Every structure is written in C-alpha cells, then in structure tokens.
Amino acid sequence: MKILLVIIDGLGDRPIAKLGDRTPLDAAKTPNLDYMAKQGVCGLITPFLFSQEKEPTSEGAHIALFGYQNYFLGRGPYEAVGAGMKMNAGDVALRVNFATVDKNFKIIDRRAGRIEKTQPLIKALSKIKIKGVKFLIKRSFGHRAVLLLKCLRLNLKQLSSGISDNDSHKNKVKIKKIIPLNQSREAKFTADVLSEYLARVHHILKDHFLNRKREKQGLLPANYLLVRGAGKFKKTPSFKERYNLSAACVAGGGLYKGVAKILGMDLIKVKGATGMADTNLKAKFRVAKNALRKYNFVFLHIKATDTFAHDNDFIGKKKFIEKIDKNIKSILCLKNALIVITADHSTCCNMKAHCLEPIPILIFGDGKDNVSQFSERTCAKGNFKKIKQTDLMPKILKLAKI
Numbered sequence: 258m259k260i261l262l263v264i265i266d267g268l269g270d271r272p273i274a275k276l277g278d279r280t281p282l283d284a285a286k287t288p289n290l291d292y293m294a295k296q297g298v299c300g301l302i303t304p305f306l307f308s309q310e311k312e313p314t315s316e317g318a319h320i321a322l323f324g325y326q327n328y329f330l331g332r333g334p335y336e337a338v339g340a341g342m343k344m345n346a347g348d349v350a351l352r353v354n355f356a357t358v359d360k361n362f363k364i365i366d367r368r369a370g371r372i373e374k375t376q377p378l379i380k381a382l383s384k385i386k387i388k389g390v391k392f393l394i395k396r397s398f399g400h401r402a403v404l405l406l407k408c409l410r411l412n413l414k415q416l417s418s419g420i421s422d423n424d425s426h427k428n429k430v431k432i433k434k435i436i437p438l439n440q441s442r443e444a445k446f447t448a449d450v451l452s453e454y455l456a457r458v459h460h461i462l463k464d465h466f467l468n469r470k471r472e473k474q475g476l477l478p479a480n481y482l483l484v485r486g487a488g489k490f491k492k493t494p495s496f497k498e499r500y501n502l503s504a505a506c507v508a509g510g511g512l513y514k515g516v517a518k519i520l521g522m523d524l525i526k527v528k529g530a531t532g533m534a535d536t537n538l539k540a541k542f543r544v545a546k547n548a549l550r551k552y553n554f555v556f557l558h559i560k561a562t563d564t565f566a567h568d569n570d571f572i573g574k575k576k577f578i579e580k581i582d583k584n585i586k587s588i589l590c591l592k593n594a595l596i597v598i599t600a601d602h603s604t605c606c607n608m609k610a611h612c613l614e615p616i617p618i619l620i621f622g623d624g625k626d627n628v629s630q631f632s633e634r635t636c637a638k639g640n641f642k643k644i645k646q647t648d649l650m651p652k653i654l655k656l657a658k659i
C-alpha cells in the first residue's frame with residue numbers, strides 16, 4: 258500500500274469555554290474527516306521532546322515523527338535548505354531577523370518595523386569573508402532571512418553549532434553577545450567570527466541608502482541581524498535508504514520543505530501553496546493525490562492551524578479546519594493507499610504556544626473501530642490507542658504492509 262501522510266500543524270488543542278468547552282477540532286463541522294474516522298481507526302500520539310525542550314518545536318516534532326530523532330540538526334539547516342540554499346557537511350546555518358537597534362545596541366524592534374523589502378540590504382552583505390569563513394545570507398519571507406557559514410579552508414578551521422543566540426526575544430533590552438556553549442576551539446572560533454561578522458554587518462547597514470530613506474519616511478531602519486537556532490549540517494540517510502520508500506513532499510512553508518529535502522524527499526511545487534491561511538488547499542490535495550502514482554510515500558503539510566492558535570484565534574483555527582475538511586474530500590476515493598491524518602504537535606490557543614496535549618491521529622484505508630468523529634476527545638477511545646511519536650513510522654509501515 259502507498260502512504261499519504263497529512264500533517265496539520267498544531268491541530269490538537271485544549272477545550273475552550275467560548276466553543277462550548279470543545280477544542281477547535283471538536284467544534285468544527287467536519288463531515289469528511291468524521292466519515293474517515295468512522296471508516297478508519299483513530300488514536301492519540303504523545304509528542305516527542307528533545308532533552309533541552311519544554312515544549313515541542315515544529316522542526317523537532319517532524320524529525321521525530323519521521324523517525325529521525327538521532328539525526329536532528331537544529332533549526333538553521335532546515336530553514337536554509339528550505340529557502341533553497343545548498344549546504345555541505347560542516348556548514349553552520351542560523352535563522353535571521355532584520356532588526357532595529359539604537360546607538361547603545363538596545364533593541365528598538367526585533368522585526369525592524371516588519372520590513373518586507375530586504376533585498377537591497379542582502380545585496381550589500383553578499384560578499385563577506387572573515388578568517389576563512391564565507392557568510393551567505395538569503396531572504397526567506399518578510400523580515401526573516403537565513404545565514405549560512407561556510408569554512409573555506411577545511412581542516413584548518415572547523416565551525417561549530419555550539420554557540421548562543423544574540424536574540425533576547427524582547428524589545429528594549431540590549432542584544433546578547435554570541436558566546437561558545439562548550440569548551441571546544443571550534444565553538445570559540447565560530448562565536449568570535451560570527452560576532453565580527455555581525456559588527457561588520459551593522460556598520461554596513463546603518464549607513465545603507467535604504468535605511469537612510471526609511472528613516473526619512475519615519476520607518477525603522479533594519480540595521481542589525483538577530484540570529485538564532487544555529488545548526489551544523491551533516492548527511493542524513495534518505496527515506497529511500499532508511500525505509501526503502503520513494504518519497505515526495507507537498508508544502509508551502511520553507512521549514513517543512515527543508516525538513517523534507519534533508520530527508521531526501523522530492524519537493525513538488527504547487528501554485529498558491531503559501532504556508533498561510535490563503536493557501537491553495539484544493540491544489541495541494543490534488544497534487545498530493547497525483548504524486549501517489551509515482552511515489553510510495555507523500556508528505557502533505559498544512560500550516561495555518563498552528564498560526565491561528567499562536568494568535569489565540571480559535572474561531573480562525575476552527576474555520577480553517579472546516580476548510581481543510583471540504584478540500585480533503587478529493588482524496589477519499591484513493592485506492593490501495595493508507596491515508597494518515599495527524600499533526601506534529603498540539604498548539605494551545607489559550608497559551609498561544611505549542612503544548613504537550615496528545616495529538617489526534619486518524620488512519621483511513623486499513624480497518625475500522627468504533628470512533629465516528631475526528632477529535633481529541635473521541636480519538637482517546639480509538640483502537641490505535643496512544644503511541645509515542647517516534648513509533649509512528651514503524652506502525653504505519655506495518656499497516657501499509659511495507
């Protein structure tokens with residue numbers, strides 16, 4: 258059997274008083290998902306946490322649900338590869354925010370007034386090399402970018418991801434110093450060279466014509482880079498090598514494309530797949546369905562449920578789930594395929610954050626149980642029971658008889 262894995266980001270939630278003590282999924286009208294629950298098997302997944310985590314991250318949770326928890330690279334490399342950058346073993350990548358600081362390096366705005374047009378700034382930063390390290394920066398979206406550090410003289414100097422962030426995640430405080438997080442020479446070298454780079458970048462940005470123009474217009478200048486999530490690239494065994502599956506990914510968000518690409522999946526482009534609430538769900542389901550003709554395994558990612566929950570917009574989350582339900586109808590006729598619908602983690606509206614609530618899962622295409630509605634509450638009674646996130650791949654491979 259072929260496998261279609263649909264990840265609805267941050268789907269699970271807690272009951273909300275204004276929804277009649279129901280979760281957005283429970284409150285949503287979802288006739289198609291309920292039909293699939295009725296004809297399929299339901300259960301719950303307990304989220305995986307890396308030792309340093311208090312709540313799940315999207316990148317960590319995806320890596321765990323695909324069964325690659327021993328190959329986690331940190332956020333930077335997944336973002337970089339998702340943004341189309343080519344990484345080699347030993348390269349270090351970080352996420353970047355264009356930000357505004359004052360003369361004393363106090364953060365005025367972590368997002369530089371949500372600047373969109375960063376290309377002229379990025380161009381001005383395009384050819385920086387310090388102590389044998391080349392710095393490449395690429396825009397992802399809005400004020401966000403990715404920074405890639407490449408060692409030009411391998412064997413002489415090595416880079417390390419064991420360095421701290423400079424982002425204090427708050428405005429009106431001083432930027433943090435990048436420091437090594439371990440005793441190694443590599444971590445010290447990387448922290449030093451990155452600090453030197455950030456100072457040089459500030460020097461270039463503060464006098465850049467675009468920032469001068471922004472200031473004249475009363476806008477905040479994007480005069481500093483906040484960096485976080487350092488990760489070092491190393492080769493990860495592909496889905497083909499690990500599971501003997503030809504795999505493809507349909508996603509809008511860069512991070513998810515990056516995860517898929519690093520796991521050796523082919524990325525399938527979909528017009529209008531934005532990773533936001535306006536994404537073209539109809540096209541995504543159609544493309545994923547067609548991809549099953551060629552591939553054994555298709556990973557379809559849908560993002561906006563998580564985004565609504567981060568804003569405590571539980572009505573938005575509920576309505577978006579209803580929109581997914583309408584569009585999911587087109588895959589109900591799939592033959593000889595196991596359709597798995599679940600999430601990477603729950604995102605609790607009332608916390609505006611990822612949370613530890615168990616994740617609902619629905620498996621359609623191999624057997625049925627007594628659950629007739631898709632929700633956290635009803636999934637607790639399903640025959641799939643409650644499994645660990647890292648056991649998901651072995652379980653579904655077994656069901657699909659692979």
Ligand SMILES: [Zn+2]
Binds near residue numbers: 266314315563602
């Ligand atoms: Zn997520």
Ligand SMILES: [Zn+2]
Binds near residue numbers: 564
């Ligand atoms: Zn999130």
